[in-house]
Amino acid sequence: MTHDDARPAGPAMEGGACPLCAGLAALRQARPEAVEHLVRAGTELVLAVRALLEAPPADRPAPRPAADTRLRRIDVG
Numbered sequence: 001m002t003h004d005d006a007r008p009a010g011p012a013m014e015g016g017a018c019p020l021c022a023g024l025a026a027l028r029q030a031r032p033e034a035v036e037h038l039v040r041a042g043t044e045l046v047l048a049v050r051a052l053l054e055a056p057p058a059d060r061p062a063p064r065p066a067a068d069t070r071l072r073r074i075d076v077g
Helices: 019-029 032-054
Strands: none
Touching: none
């Protein structure tokens, strides 16, 4: 592909049917406070999903880590 074949950057590249492009176009027109709020809410959502995935099932206790015989506890002072 040569430089002449490259598509121009900017609004012409945004597709009307692409949900991602439509979302990005809407974000460009939104107030900065609204974008900041959406980013914080998205972060909280991701953290909540992560906590759910990392939590052990409620009906059985968390598995105990296997004892490693190569490690020994040494009390210092």
